[in-house]
Amino acid sequence: MIELKGVTVRYPNGVVGLDDVSLTIPDGQFVVVVGLSGAGKSTLIRTINGLVPVTEGSLVVNGVEVAGASNRKLREVRSGIGMIFQSFNLVKRTSVMNNVMIGQMHDIPLWRSFLGAWSAEEKEIAYQSLERVGIVEKAWTRASQLSGGQQQRVAIARALAQDPQVMLADEPVASLDPPTAQMVMKDLQRINRDLSITTLVNLHFLDLARQFGDRVIGMRGGKVVFDGTGVEADDKVFEDIYGRSLTADDVLPGQA
Numbered sequence: 089m090i091e092l093k094g095v096t097v098r099y100p101n102g103v104v105g106l107d108d109v110s111l112t113i114p115d116g117q118f119v120v121v122v123g124l125s126g127a128g129k130s131t132l133i134r135t136i137n138g139l140v141p142v143t144e145g146s147l148v149v150n151g152v153e154v155a156g157a158s159n160r161k162l163r164e165v166r167s168g169i170g171m172i173f174q175s176f177n178l179v180k181r182t183s184v185m186n187n188v189m190i191g192q193m194h195d196i197p198l199w200r201s202f203l204g205a206w207s208a209e210e211k212e213i214a215y216q217s218l219e220r221v222g223i224v225e226k227a228w229t230r231a232s233q234l235s236g237g238q239q240q241r242v243a244i245a246r247a248l249a250q251d252p253q254v255m256l257a258d259e260p261v262a263s264l265d266p267p268t269a270q271m272v273m274k275d276l277q278r279i280n281r282d283l284s285i286t287t288l289v290n291l292h293f294l295d296l297a298r299q300f301g302d303r304v305i306g307m308r309g310g311k312v313v314f315d316g317t318g319v320e321a322d323d324k325v326f327e328d329i330y331g332r333s334l335t336a337d338d339v340l341p342g343q344a
């Protein structure tokens with residue numbers, strides 16, 4: 089479970105990234121977070137992962153208080169959280185397999201990961217993770233030779249190999265074409281349902297948010313301004329979240 093109570097995040101330059109946010113995200117929920125650029129979506133994800141310190145309030149992730157936590161505690165929290173980024177963040181010049189192995193690295197001494205001296209069990213976990221995203225035949229391909237959608241699948245497999253309780257995805261489909269964006273969102277949804285991994289996905293396309301958000305959280309100016317289901321999130325709700333009328337850029341191209 090993820091629980092924020094009155095969480096405010098103030099960056100060192102004085103900008104408020106989160107403004108008195110209270111949220112409870114039960115285990116296994118699939119949550120889509122929407123809002124314009126600068127609304128605080130990335131700050132929310134980075135705060136849950138302990139990368140940005142909580143200025144005020146309480147944030148408990150899987151039973152651990154993150155606000156004011158020691159580096160050791162933060163490492164413990166992070167080991168249970170898989171991260172997915174817009175830009176995939178793979179090591180491009182090495183194989184898919186090695187990239188996925190990096191997901192298990194918090195359990196593996198660094199020298200072994202450099203030598204690629206993986207145990208049979210570690211390899212099995214990596215294969216299973218690649219199977220979950222349907223890309224096992226690419227295990228020994230260099231990451232640089234994959235399409236964007238394939239790279240994002242490898243990034244998802246890398247996160248899965250970590251055996252996370254929570255998955256945080258920051259604009260995971262923003263660099264992908266519309267059909268590939270659909271496929272990657274379906275991968276995330278299927279994994280959430282099959283493995284009950286609590287999943288938070290930042291999105292800016294409202295049609296994807298409606299389609300995939302069992303729960304949609306709308307942010308504006310660091311505050312939660314909507315919290316409901318994808319079905320409830322009609323155009324009026326999105327206009328309130330965005331503080332403006334909707335435009336063609338707000339939907340995935342080809343879906344309008």
Ligand SMILES: Nc1ncnc2c1ncn2[C@@H]1O[C@H](COP(=O)(O)OP(=O)(O)OP(=O)(O)O)[C@@H](O)[C@H]1O
Nearest residue numbers: 099101103104105124125126127128129130131132
């Ligand atoms: N490291 C930082 N230092 C100072 N201010 C920051 C920092 N990171 C983000 N901010 C500010 O915090 C606010 C929230 O930003 P955040 O990146 O969380 O928004 P976002 O909704 O994820 O937008 P985007 O989709 O553009 O990333 C913005 O005003 C932003 O300028």
